[in-house]
Amino acid sequence: MKLKVDRRADALYLTLSESPSSRSEEVSPGIIVDYDDQNRVVGIEMLYLSKRAPEADIQRLLFEFIPGAA
Template sequence: MTNEPKGDRALEGGRVSYDSEADAIGVYFVPDGAEYDSSREVAPGVVLDYDKQGRVIGIELLHVRRLLAQGSSTVTANG
């Protein structure tokens, strides 16, 4: 048994996960030696995770079911 959250999928150099309780998809690509520092919501339902050097190391999409239900609508930086 692993400690990885249910729904994680390994990628070369990263991982993808879905959290059904939070209804969120996360894509994480952590460069060697990177340490998580902070997160910032850059658009409604789009959160970027940063390392201590200011590099993006992850992207989280919130409210995934709602986004999928909207069909062809897209998320933009202006909402």
């Protein structure tokens, strides 16, 4: 899994799989989900990042793991 922030595009992209994307769907304005040829989600893009999360510190990420979740 990879998280990429593109400041020039003002976008965030979360890669969930290295499988190539075969189609994309805008599920909400500025939120695009990429699917592979078996209809599995391989990535999620969020546009207008600075407007959606103006207080976000993109230099610092916190990952939280929930005990017992598989």
